[in-house]
Amino acid sequence: MMFLVGLTGGIASGKSTVSSMLRELGCPVIDADVVARQVVEPNSSAYCRIVQHFGQEVLLENGEIDRQKLGQIIFTSAEKRRLLNSITHPEIHKAMLKHILLYFLRGYHYIILDVPLLFETRRLTRFLNHTVVVYCDPTTQLSRLMQRDSLTQQQAEQRIAAQMPLNEKRGLANHVIENSGSREDTLRQVLRLHSKLEDSMEFLVVRGLAVALALGLGGLLLYTVKLLGS
Numbered sequence: 001m002m003f004l005v006g007l008t009g010g011i012a013s014g015k016s017t018v019s020s021m022l023r024e025l026g027c028p029v030i031d032a033d034v035v036a037r038q039v040v041e042p043n044s045s046a047y048c049r050i051v052q053h054f055g056q057e058v059l060l061e062n063g064e065i066d067r068q069k070l071g072q073i074i075f076t077s078a079e080k081r082r083l084l085n086s087i088t089h090p091e092i093h094k095a096m097l098k099h100i101l102l103y104f105l106r107g108y109h110y111i112i113l114d115v116p117l118l119f120e121t122r123r124l125t126r127f128l129n130h131t132v133v134v135y136c137d138p139t140t141q142l143s144r145l146m147q148r149d150s151l152t153q154q155q156a157e158q159r160i161a162a163q164m165p166l167n168e169k170r171g172l173a174n175h176v177i178e179n180s181g182s183r184e185d186t187l188r189q190v191l192r193l194h195s196k197l198e199d200s201m202e203f204l205v206v207r208g209l210a211v212a213l214a215l216g217l218g219g220l221l222l223y224t225v226k227l228l229g230s
């Protein structure tokens with residue numbers, strides 16, 4: 001049995017760096033971006049409905065969804081954005097739930113959900129037992145973003161300004177990984193967090209509830225069988 005941990009951050013704050021460290025430690029990580037891409041793969045039900053509503057013009061030559069084009073369309077129309085979300089979100093949630101169940105059956109204590117817009121959409125937060133924000137100071141964030149994406153200072157500043165301030169996210173999280181320093185420094189914090197979560201007893205509470213539920217259901221079944229037999 002297990003519990004769920006949300007991992008988020010700001011643009012170039014180091015979320016991918018931290019999630020790959022956690023993967024290397026053997027933690028199961030579900031990447032919401034990857035899931036979001038998988039649910040619109042050609043011939044999936046979300047794919048078919050997108051083509052039905054948005055037309056062939058949102059497709060690339062190879063038949064895949066042109067995410068950039070779709071992004072432009074929904075950027076200019078709130079109605080279309082709602083329509084697209086109503087198609088994709090239920091599929092994304094279903095797929096994430098499937099991954100969670102599979103990890104659950106494999107006996108992991110906790111599962112990381114890597115969700116860039118965790119606090120912006122707030123759809124998932126009520127299901128999470130812990131939230132982790134990967135933070136780095138504004139100057140470091142700016143220079144790492146400029147370097148990684150080859151942006152000018154102005155372009156990088158615009159992208160940072162378009163997001164929820166990282167400081168605000170930090171205030172909303174239960175755990176903060178401070179990633180302004182070296183990677184080693186970050187790894188040390190990740191190790192600490194990992195052992196804290198591993199040792200957490202919360203999974204026992206979940207396990208207890210599941211056992212109680214199973215016993216209850218089993219009892220009900222026996223009772224029904226008995227009733228039918230009599």
Ligand SMILES: Nc1ncnc2c1ncn2[C@@H]1O[C@H](COP(=O)(O)OP(=O)(O)OP(=O)(O)O)[C@@H](O)[C@H]1O
Nearest residue numbers: 009010011012013014015016017144148181182183
């Ligand atoms: N502690 C660190 N020291 C030096 N460089 C780092 C450190 N952490 C991350 N970086 C570098 O900073 C950049 C941003 O990191 P990363 O890609 O992990 O951020 P992110 O939060 O996943 O970004 P995004 O959400 O925008 O994809 C990368 O080029 C990464 O190699």
